[in-house]
Amino acid sequence: MSVEPNYTIKQDGEYEVVIQKSKFIAHFKRVETEEEAQAFIQTIKKAHWNANHNCSAYMIGERNEHQKANDDGEPSGTAGMPMLEVLRKRQLKDTVVVVTRYFGGIKLGGGGLIRAYGGTVSEGLDAIGIVERVPMQRLTLSVDYGWIGKVENELRQSSYLLDDIIYAEDVTFHISVPVEETDTALAWLVDLTNGQGGLETQDIRIIERDFVR
Numbered sequence: 001m002s003v004e005p006n007y008t009i010k011q012d013g014e015y016e017v018v019i020q021k022s023k024f025i026a027h028f029k030r031v032e033t034e035e036e037a038q039a040f041i042q043t044i045k046k047a048h049w050n051a052n053h054n055c056s057a058y059m060i061g062e063r064n065e066h067q068k069a070n071d072d073g074e075p076s077g078t079a080g081m082p083m084l085e086v087l088r089k090r091q092l093k094d095t096v097v098v099v100t101r102y103f104g105g106i107k108l109g110g111g112g113l114i115r116a117y118g119g120t121v122s123e124g125l126d127a128i129g130i131v132e133r134v135p136m137q138r139l140t141l142s143v144d145y146g147w148i149g150k151v152e153n154e155l156r157q158s159s160y161l162l163d164d165i166i167y168a169e170d171v172t173f174h175i176s177v178p179v180e181e182t183d184t185a186l187a188w189l190v191d192l193t194n195g196q197g198g199l200e201t202q203d204i205r206i207i208e209r210d211f212v213r
Contacts, residue, residue, distance in 0.1 A: 015124030021104025
């Protein structure tokens with residue numbers, strides 16, 4: 001997982017729209033590998049075997065190493081690429097989308113197809129939601145009981161996340177801070193406790209928060 005903030009879909013889901021009597025169904029799924037993406041694409045094709053087209057696109061990897069678009073019989077460049085461009089524009093990672101089309105009898109033309117496939121994906125993403133994945137550095141701060149009130153109050157008023165408080169021989173605060181703010185947070189905690197607290201750096205965890213354009 002990248003230590004840079006990145007975006008992906010909030011949840012797997014579907015979105016359906018009718019354009020000029022053709023039914024377009026966008027199927028979204030989070031994936032971590034190309035194999036998972038291809039397996040999902042095949043699952044949708046099997047479920048909608050009688051559809052006219054099952055076009056697909058995905059972006060996978062920390063640096064978007066794996067990108068692919070497939071028109072599945074639509075005129076070249078009118079389906080898969082417009083879908084992939086939406087994923088790129090939204091900066092989504094680890095996401096695969098398949099758009100199933102049931103032809104309604106009215107031809108849309110090249111421009112119409114591009115708008116239909118791209119628009120279906122874009123509207124579908126708005127419907128199912130996007131999250132920002134933020135890498136957070138986990139810290140622990142151990143202090144004497146006399147510091148409980150001050151430390152807890154300051155932490156709750158700060159922008160950092162107070163994950164847990166463990167009461168034992170000392171009091172240990174479990175804190176998460178944005179990775180890029182680790183040094184600043186450590187300095188602040190030392191100052192807060194006049195250097196009397198025991199500070200340790202733990203692992204990095206990823207939190208997800210809703211992203212609104």
